[in-house]
Amino acid sequence: MFSRRTFLKNCISAATILGASGTLSQFRTGLAAEGISIPVLCYHRVGDTQGHLTVTPDKFETDLCRLRDEGYETISLETFRQYRLDPESPVPDKPILLTFDDGYLDNYLNAYLLLRKYGMTAAFFVITSLVGTPDRLSVGHIREMAAGGMSIGSHTVSHRELGEMSVEEAANEMSLSRLYLEGVVQQPIRYIAYPKGSFNESTAHVANEAAYWGGFSVMNGTCSRGTNPYILRRIPIFSFDGDVIRTMNKRRYG
């Protein structure tokens, strides 16, 4: 999706913009302030469809059991934010954030069901123009999942690549999707996952202006307090992956 060089250029540009606006001042950097590094897993579909972005319900359940047995505790987006802002905020010894992109119906039918079975939580990033269309989450599903302790985030209106848009288009995608979802769940939407991981040198600034506290990329890695809040890293989980702990360890260092 991106060459390593392009990614590095984007990181530097975004960090410069954020540094200049002062937004990053609350995110201390340096090893002493890094604290726990939180893995953020990125799933898409949980079902029986074909494709490398689908894991079967059995595999997903196995992943949840493995994470639990290894001592990981799932956290909400709000706990994730609090921990990044305040070193004193309570966080499990081994926190993990599970995320789902694209808002497929199977997120409700399979993932949510299994998460509830194990008393776990996750964040679901929804493409708002597809809400209520065939094979996608409906307003009712999103409301029920939010009421059931799941976090909801934006995956933009159209799922077009933010890195390829003008500032105005990107601002519209971010603001309109946030407002739509806030109308659905009646609570603030403060995180966005960039479609296909795409961003450019203005994305961080636009996301900040659109009242987001953070943006998730698809760059491999984990998130510590020093991680740029608008280039948050994740660990993708694909259909062909084996043991989830081994996969995490393989991809956590980017």
Ligand SMILES: [Zn+2]
């Ligand atoms: Zn997507």
